[in-house]
Amino acid sequence: MFTGIIEAVGEITALDNLGQDIRLSVQTGKLDMSDVNLGDSIATNGVCLTVVDKGDNYYKADVSQETIKHTGFAHYNRGSKVNLEKAMRPDSRFGGHIVSGHVDGVGTVEQINEHSRYVEIWVKAPDSLAKYIAHKGSITVDGVSLTVNEVKGASFMLWLIPHTLKETVIGHYKVGTQVNLEVDLIARYLERLMLGDKAANPESQVISMRFLAEHGFLK
CATH class of the missing domain: 2.40.30.20 (Elongation Factor Tu (Ef-tu); domain 3)
Known part of the structure; x- marks a missing residue:
């Protein structure tokens, strides 16, 4: 971990x-x-x-x-x-979020916009991961715990301060760079839990809009 x-x-x-x-x-x-x-x-x-x-x-x-x-x-x-x-120690400070080291997919850097005190980076995730990426949620990019500042479809935006750019490989990113993505582990478990008893049915592994409506999550 x-x-x-x-x-x-x-x-x-x-x-x-x-x-x-x-x-x-x-x-x-x-x-x-x-x-x-x-x-x-x-x-x-x-x-x-x-x-x-x-x-x-x-x-x-x-x-x-x-x-x-x-x-x-x-x-x-x-x-x-x-x-x-x-790997983290049980007696060490927990400064980021829970990261398993199991990559969910590879994203692509779409835009890099420099501002006075930070750099704005847009990353396009695989479509299959879009549902796990939330505004102000956590995401791991090449092993770095980061906060999602904006979401547009499967694309998300990050704000990077000078320290992060200096101390990680993110400072070397260019448009087109391929990056490892790991979504928030809690989102993964939440998706599974929402299936309830249907989790044991191989045909009920995907949460759809119909599934949400049938179980009272949509009106």
Whole structure:
């Protein structure tokens, strides 16, 4: 489990082919690796990866074909910058929101508008995720816990302060950049809970306008 508060920006130094999978090597920058053990989790651009090898300033993790298919790892190369966060401790400060490290989809940066004290960024999410993105709700973008400031269909807007731009890879975004998205975990559970007893029926897995009307949520 993570909080979405980035601890360091790392750099991919190798992507070694393991058949259909890859072994990722990451130079960890200022991330403190002294308390990281083999088998621990590190969120890498929002993707929960298991450490299989480590040193004072690097770690290696295996990335499956499934992860490559459903995240931005398909677009990463040697030299790509990545946000890093170690798994949260039960006695640490919870500064962001609940982040699982399980990416729901890949979005695309649509607009970047610079203002005097912040940068406005619009991201287009996959249509299937639009229902989980709410005004003033939380969303994870490349592992960063952020607040949604405006929503238009499947597109949403973020305001980024200078500190966030400096301390994360968001400062390197350009129009067209592919980003990992994880929606608010509470929204996922709420959708499931609203199915009630029908959750056990494979044919009742999608909440539709008809479903909401039948159960008194719409008038």
